[in-house]
Amino acid sequence: MTTDSPVKYELIHVCKQSGARRGILHTPHGSFETPVFMPVGTQATVKAMTPEEVSSLGAEIILANTYHLWMRPGHDLIKEAGGLHKFMNWPKAILTDSGGFQVFSLSDARRIDEEGVKFNSHIDGSLHKLTPELAIDIQTALGADIIMQLDECADWQKDRSYIKGSVERTLRWLERCSKQHENTAQQALFGIVQGGVYEDLRRLSAKETISFNLPGYAIGGLSVGEPADLMYKMLEVVTPILPEDKPRYLMGVGSPDYLIEGVIRGIDMFDCVLPTRLGRNGTVMTSEGRLTVRNATYARDFTPLDPNCSCYACRNYTRAYIRHLIKANEILGLRLTTWHNLHFLINLMSQVREAISRNELLDYRDHFFSQAGWAKE
């Protein structure tokens, strides 16, 4: 199965200082370097950006959300359009999640059983049921390069016995997803390691998941409110179990500290709405920390968002202008903050890859957090 996989990981270098991996991920829609940050295009668009703009920032893969596209406009419509790549005019790689996380986080009245999850749509309240088979069918219709198994995203504060049951159900769902997945020549199915904050359950989940010999593995159920140290500990438990020749994807992580610490613990792929969501709220990530440009203090600040940044927004506009746009509800304001934040994280990952090659990732981490504004985070 591995040799036939449409997605292959090529290990390039292991940082002698940190053990972090630099590699290349080969997909049917292009190859790109890892560790990589994947911008999120929930509804078949990275919010406020064109595909060309996302690409110009150096992004080679984006994530789209199965739940949202299933609800609107419908996966059948996207299949009819020729698949998600064509529908949204993004010729590079795409990863879709299973829809499970959104069902768990967006739906109030969800009911989980062995068969799947029943929930009410966040758009019109209509009743739906997501099963492992349906999660695969929808993702097959969308046609992403990397697709995810349906898993149960249990609350990390649940007790051990609940989490254990949830890990076991997630494994049974992986079995069903794997059986349902037929388009193996063009789409790579990733399994998801769960287990909350319990080391032994994480170990169990990782070992059982890799027994499926899949083209890649994700770690889910982290960065959901638990203390950072617990997350780092779980990564330290899980990644040594995962095979070296497969990519490792830490789901839903996008703050600079989590990205760098994740890479140090062997992670290759990340996604998060943080840069786009922060941007739309008028906050940007800069070399000097977070900056809420909508604040009055920047009303007459005629310097760029980040004096050390070379992105389109920083080369052409001032904080005063961007603040004006945001205060006046102008779309260009959100475009510029989104642009800058995506550039910031994609550029951060590029620097991380270079630091890996120089065997200096721990030094890079220390340097990054020595910058005013980031130390606190």
Add this chain to the structure above:
Amino acid sequence: MTTDSPVKYELIHVCKQSGARRGILHTPHGSFETPVFMPVGTQATVKAMTPEEVSSLGAEIILANTYHLWMRPGHDLIKEAGGLHKFMNWPKAILTDSGGFQVFSLSDARRIDEEGVKFNSHIDGSLHKLTPELAIDIQTALGADIIMQLDECADWQKDRSYIKGSVERTLRWLERCSKQHENTAQQALFGIVQGGVYEDLRRLSAKETISFNLPGYAIGGLSVGEPADLMYKMLEVVTPILPEDKPRYLMGVGSPDYLIEGVIRGIDMFDCVLPTRLGRNGTVMTSEGRLTVRNATYARDFTPLDPNCSCYACRNYTRAYIRHLIKANEILGLRLTTWHNLHFLINLMSQVREAISRNELLDYRDHFFSQAGWAKE
């Protein structure tokens, strides 16, 4: 004064079939061909677009609204930023209106007297007074290439005696604007012909206004709800009075029929929020008429907005995708419809200019309105 004017009109050709003019307008921020459509950037941004995008569509001049910029972020702030061109990163020509039209249209509790207009801000209700002198002072601070006199935009349905008083007041205000205007080397002041739908008052207004020997003249108080025939009649009365060596600007006009008919009656410049506002409402102008892409009928329509269009939106996206974006409240949807509509009008004016050079503008008009969908308008 004319010879020193920073804005000069160069007549290139008069259409033998229609009498329409083709020319070049020279400004401190570039020269461009007329007749021209000016996209509106009310709050120092053409809504949803970057300056580079607006420029890539062929726009050489945009309009910004004095009233809005005065209220937010304030003309003093923009002056401190180095002027409007620099503040908004638009290196080409800018025209600012006087603020009068917005005061008349946005403010409920306005009171007009000889001194000026008192009104409450639409943002916070605060009381302000706009005078001819202040309209010039604000526009001087903004630094646009073309600035407008404060005029009274009287309701076209008012009786003759009211409109006559309004024309006379507008002339007295022009006198005061002209006196207040000192930056004559870099900013050209245009007078505005008023007179409602009364031919003799339009004639009176035109004759008195041109006695100021200004670098350009606008026609105001039209396209405000009066029948199209009445508007055309007023243009036919006014433009023969205006000097041939000065540009003529018909304010607030942007529908294809008004543009073409205006050019035929000797107009050189137009502005309107129509393309950007329509776009944000999910409606586009196409070679086959208006199309409301947000309608359900386009849900599975995988053709471009306009099959005969070569703009970025039409080259890369389908009606189905753009409808999905609009239904899902995605910013990219508004960007694409805005882009297309601006391209449509700017391209229309390019075709109009070519038709003038070929002495075939009446034929072009007939051809345009023979297209399905436009005949009705």
